[in-house]
Amino acid sequence: MSFNNFLPYIILLFAYLLGSIPIGLIVGKVFYHKDIRKEGSGNIGATNALRAFGTSTGLIVLLLDMAKGFIPVMLATSFLEKGSPFIALTALLVILGHIFPLYLGFKGGKGVATASGAFLALTPLSLLIALITFIIVVAVFRYVSLASICAAFVFQWHCFALLLKEAKPDYATVILVAIVVLMIISKHKSNLERLLNKTEPKLKFTKKGN
Numbered sequence: 001m002s003f004n005n006f007l008p009y010i011i012l013l014f015a016y017l018l019g020s021i022p023i024g025l026i027v028g029k030v031f032y033h034k035d036i037r038k039e040g041s042g043n044i045g046a047t048n049a050l051r052a053f054g055t056s057t058g059l060i061v062l063l064l065d066m067a068k069g070f071i072p073v074m075l076a077t078s079f080l081e082k083g084s085p086f087i088a089l090t091a092l093l094v095i096l097g098h099i100f101p102l103y104l105g106f107k108g109g110k111g112v113a114t115a116s117g118a119f120l121a122l123t124p125l126s127l128l129i130a131l132i133t134f135i136i137v138v139a140v141f142r143y144v145s146l147a148s149i150c151a152a153f154v155f156q157w158h159c160f161a162l163l164l165k166e167a168k169p170d171y172a173t174v175i176l177v178a179i180v181v182l183m184i185i186s187k188h189k190s191n192l193e194r195l196l197n198k199t200e201p202k203l204k205f206t207k208k209g210n
Contacts, residue, residue: 007079007080008076008080008084008086011072011075011076011079011080011086011090012086012089012090012093014072014075015072015073015076015090015091015093015094015097016093016094016096016097016102017097017102018068018071018072018094018097019068019069019072019093019094019095019096019097019098019101019114020097020098020100020101020102020103020104020108021068021097021101021103022044022101022103022104022108022109023044023061023064023065023068024036024043024044024045024046024048024049024061024065024109025037025044025104027049027053027057027060027061027064028049028052028053031053031057032052032053032057034052034053036048036049036052036053039051039052039053040052043109043110044104044108044109045061045065045109045110045112045113046058046059046061046062046065046113047144047203049061049062050062050203050205051201051204055205061113062113065098065109065113065114065117066113066114066116066117066120067117068094068097068098068114068117069091069094069095069098069113069114069115069116069117069118069119069120069121070117070118070120070121071117072090072091072093072094072118073087073090073091073094073117073118073121073122074121075090076090076091077121077122083168083170083172085172087122087172087173088122088170088172088173088175088176089172089176090118091115091118091119091121091122091176091180092176092179092180094114094117094118095111095114095115095118095180095183097114098111098113098114099111099183099187109187110148110184110187110188111180111183111184111187112148112151112152112184115180115184116130116131119155119177122173123159123162123163123173123177125158125162126155126158126159126162127155129154129155129158130151130152130154130155130158131151133147133150133151133154133155134147134148134150134151135147137150137151138203141202142202142203142204143195143200143202143203144203145188145191145192145194145195145200146191146195146200148184148188149184149185149188149191149192152181152184152185153181155177155181156177156178156181159173159174159177160174160177163177
């Protein structure tokens with residue numbers, strides 16, 4: 001068998017291992033000598049990094065989490081045949097890596113930033129519309145969790161509308177979107193409960209640690 005036969009599987013493995021890198025945990029330990037899992041909500045993602053270490057650090061973690069989602073999917077789209085189901089699987093594996101990281105006993109983040117990076121490579125227009133939704137909801141209500149959930153639903157709606165009207169619909173990506181949105185919503189279960197109980201903390205921008 002040629003190298004090309006193994007390439008999709010190599011990309012899938014790379015996607016999961018890269019997605020598993022806990023950026024928030026690494027940044028917290030290297031620059032602040034703190035375990036982000038013991039700060040704030042205990043989540044390793046950008047929102048908790050922002051609360052624990054300040055706005056600048058939170059943005060850095062956000063961008064790096066997005067980058068680890070973007071890179072393997074771009075590799076897949078560059079080296080694999082267009083429409084290959086392995087491209088959608090690559091996106092799924094990198095997101096699963098963040099949510100269930102190998103290096104942290106499969107206990108990771110909620111996957112929103114990493115999913116955003118993956119879909120930036122796959123469906124940039126849908127992601128842009130979801131991002132606008134996210135910004136509006138955060139600006140009005142100051143709840144990142146609510147904004148993430150709203151953005152996920154808007155993203156799914158736009159992706160389905162866009163992909164299913166094509167002459168040859170990319171059903172692999174359609175299924176991927178449905179699975180990822182379901183995972184993101186399920187990871188926000190505790191946030192939804194706090195929102196209903198009016199105990200969910202609102203986002204506050206700080207300069208802590210800068």
